[in-house]
Amino acid sequence: MQQPSNLDIKSILAAKNLDHHRKCWEQQLEGVRAEQVQQELTRPPGRYSPQRLAALLSPAAEPFLETMAQQARRLTMQRFGRTIQLYAPLYISSYCVNRCRYCGYNCTTDIARTRLTIDQALADADVIASEGFRNILLVSGEDVQFVTISYLCELAQKLQGKFASISIEIYPLNRDEYSRAFTAGIDGVTLYQETYDRDAYAAYHLAGPKRDYDYRLSSPDRFAGAGMRRIGLGVLLGLADWRLETLALAEHAAYLMKVYWRSQIDFSFPRIRPATNVQDQWPHLVSDRNLLQMMLGLRLCFADTGIVLSTREHPEFRDHLVDICVTRISAGSKTNPGGYASNIDAAKQFEIADHRTPAEVANMIRAHGYEAVWKDWDPAFSPLFSLER
Ligand code: SF4
Numbered sequence: 001m002q003q004p005s006n007l008d009i010k011s012i013l014a015a016k017n018l019d020h021h022r023k024c025w026e027q028q029l030e031g032v033r034a035e036q037v038q039q040e041l042t043r044p045p046g047r048y049s050p051q052r053l054a055a056l057l058s059p060a061a062e063p064f065l066e067t068m069a070q071q072a073r074r075l076t077m078q079r080f081g082r083t084i085q086l087y088a089p090l091y092i093s094s095y096c097v098n099r100c101r102y103c104g105y106n107c108t109t110d111i112a113r114t115r116l117t118i119d120q121a122l123a124d125a126d127v128i129a130s131e132g133f134r135n136i137l138l139v140s141g142e143d144v145q146f147v148t149i150s151y152l153c154e155l156a157q158k159l160q161g162k163f164a165s166i167s168i169e170i171y172p173l174n175r176d177e178y179s180r181a182f183t184a185g186i187d188g189v190t191l192y193q194e195t196y197d198r199d200a201y202a203a204y205h206l207a208g209p210k211r212d213y214d215y216r217l218s219s220p221d222r223f224a225g226a227g228m229r230r231i232g233l234g235v236l237l238g239l240a241d242w243r244l245e246t247l248a249l250a251e252h253a254a255y256l257m258k259v260y261w262r263s264q265i266d267f268s269f270p271r272i273r274p275a276t277n278v279q280d281q282w283p284h285l286v287s288d289r290n291l292l293q294m295m296l297g298l299r300l301c302f303a304d305t306g307i308v309l310s311t312r313e314h315p316e317f318r319d320h321l322v323d324i325c326v327t328r329i330s331a332g333s334k335t336n337p338g339g340y341a342s343n344i345d346a347a348k349q350f351e352i353a354d355h356r357t358p359a360e361v362a363n364m365i366r367a368h369g370y371e372a373v374w375k376d377w378d379p380a381f382s383p384l385f386s387l388e389r
Contacts, residue, residue, distance in 0.1 A: 009217060009255050016050070018248040019198050019213075022241075025054070029243055032058035045071045046079075046303030053250050056297035057243045065289070068296040072325040079303050082370045085328040086362065087135035088128045089169070089310075091337040092116045092155070094346055096141025098208030100194070102236060102282075104275030104349050105141045107208065111276055111347035115146045116337045120344075121155055125162060127340040131332060131358040134164040134375035137190065139349075142171035142209065149177045153184035160185045164375045167230060171209070172219040178226035189223040190232025190268065191216070196248030197240040204239055220252070224260035231256060231263045232308065237291070238272035238282040246294050250301060266306035266328065267298055273312050273350035288317055292324075299325040311352040315364075318354055322368050331361035 013019040032055050040055045041064060055061060056068065093115040096105045104111060116124065121138075128136060136159065140147045147170060156166050167188030168181065178189070195201050198213055205211045224231055233253055235245040253265050269291060272282050286294070295307055309318055309326045311333040318329060333352055338344035356364070362372035 007255070007259070009221070009252055010214060012251055012255055013196060013217075013248055016251060018244070018251060019196055022197065022244050025244055025247060026241075028054055029058045032060040034060050034063070037061045037064050040300075041067055041071065045075045045300045048250065048254055048301040050247060050251070053247060053297055053301045056300055057246055057293065061293065061297070062289075065293060065296065068300060069292070069324050072296045072299040073323065075299060075303055076307075076325045076327065080327050083373045083376075084322055084326065084365045084370050085135065085306075085373045085376045086133060086358065086365075087137055087165075087167075087328060087330055088131070088133045088358070089137045089139045089330060089333050089335070090121065090124050090128060091139045091335060091339065091349065092121050093140040093143040093147050094337055094349065095143040095146065096208075097144070098142050098210040099206040100208075100210065101204045101206060102239065102272055102275075102278060104278055104347060106278075109277040112345045114337045114344050114346040115143065118151070118155055118158065120338060120342065122158055123341040124334075124338060125159055129162045132362070132374045133358065135167070136163045136165070137167045137169055137188075137330075138186075139168075140170040144171065147171075149173065149180055152181055152186065156181065156184040156186045165230070167232070169232070172216055173222070175222045175226060178223045178228065182227045187228060188230030188232065189220075189228050190234075190266070191219050191223070192232075192234040192236060192268065192270065193217060193249075193252070194236045195239040196235065196245055196252075200240045217252075220256055221259075224256055224263050229263055230266060230306075231260070232266045232268055234268035234270055234308075236270055236272060237286040238284055240284055242284065242286045242290055242294055246297060250298065253302060253305065264304075264306060265302070266308050267295075267302075268308040268310065269295065270310065270312055273353070275350040276347050292321075295321070295325055311354040312350070314353040315356060319364055319368070322365060322370060329361065331356065332358040 036055050094105050094113045099106050166186050169190040201213045306327045307325050308328045310330045335348040336346040365372040
C-alpha cells in the first residue's frame with residue numbers, strides 16, 4: 001500500500017484507498033484468518049493500526065465478539081471508570097437548504113418546519129436543565145439565513161451558567177466562525193462525514209452546499225484548530241459498507257489525534273432511522289451484532305475515545321452496551337425544534353427508539369453499577385482553556 005506523502009486527511013484517505021477504489025480492503029477483510037484475530041487479541045488492547053482494526057472488523061472476528069467485549073469492558077473501565085455521561089440535543093431549526101436523501105429535513109420534503117427564536121430555544125433549554133442535564137448539544141439543519149454565527153453566539157452566551165458544556169451539530173462553519181463560537185462558550189462540535197465513500201456521498205447528497213465532500217471532510221480541522229475541546233465523528237450507518245466506513249473513520253480519528261492532541265475525540269454510531277417522506281430501503285443496514293463489532297473494534301484500537309449512543313437505538317441494546325464500552329448517551333431526546341417546552345407544530349428529523357425519561361435512563365445506569373454523570377466538565381478545570389477564550 002502506498003503511504004501518504006503529506007499529512008492532510010484527504011491525501012491519507014486517497015493514498016489508503018478509503019474514499020475510492022475500496023475493493024482492496026474488501027479482499028483484505030475477507031482474507032483475514034481466525035488465527036490473525038486471535039493473535040490481535042493477545043496484544044495489549046487500545047493501540048491502533050489499520051491492519052489490527054481490519055482484523056477485528058473482519059468476518060473472521062465474528063466468533064470472537066465475547067472475548068472482544070470482555071477486553072473492551074476492562075479497557076473502558078480502566079480509562080473512564082464506572083461512569084456514563086448524559087447529554088440532551090436541542091433542535092433549533094428544521095429548515096435546510098440541502099437535499100440529503102436520507103433525512104426528513106431535506107429541502108424537498110413537505111413538512112411543517114420551524115425555527116426557534118432565542119427565547120424559544122432558552123425555554124427548551126430550561127426544560128433540559130430542569131431534567132438535570134449540564135451537557136447540551138445544539139442541532140440544526142443548514143439554515144444559514146437564521147442560524148447565523150451571531151445567533152449561535154448569543155444563544156451560547158445565554159446558556160452559560162445553565163450548562164457546563166455546550167456543543168453544536170450544525171452545518172460546517174469557516175475557521176473564523178468556529179473561533180467566534182468557541183469564544184462564546186461552545187466547546188464541542190459534532191460533524192459526521194455521513195459516508196467516506198465519495199461515490200456514495202455524491203449519490204446521497206443531491207443538492208446544496210453539503211454536496212462538497214472535501215469541505216465537509218476538512219471541517220474537523222477547522223473546529224479542532226479553533227480550540228474545540230470535544231470533536232464528534234461518525235458515519236450514517238446504512239449508506240455504505242460499515243466495515244470500510246469504520247476503517248476510514250479510524251484513519252480520520254488517528255489523524256486528528258496526532259494533530260490536535262489536546263482535543264477529545266468521540267465516535268458516534270447513528271444508524272438510519274425512519275423519517276417523514278424518506279425512503280425506507282437502504283442497501284447497507286447494520287445489524288445489532290455488526291454495530292457491536294464496529295464499536296468493539298474501535299474501542300480495542302482507541303483506548304481513550306468516547307463512544308456515544310443516542311436514542312436512535314432501542315433500550316435493550318443501549319442498556320447492554322452501558323456494560324461494555326459506551327461512555328456517553330442521550331436521554332429524553334426530542335428531535336423537533338420546540339419539542340421540550342412548546343406545542344409548535346414541527347416535524348421530527350427522525351423517530352427515536354428509546355422513549356424513556358432522563359430519570360429512567362439515569363436509574364438504568366445506576367442499576368448497572370455505574371454513575372450517571374450529568375456534568376463532566378467546567379471551563380474552570382483548565383486554566384489554559386479559560387485563558388484561550
Ligand atoms: S442531514 Fe442535515 S444537511 Fe442533510 S437535509 Fe438533513 S438537516 Fe439538512
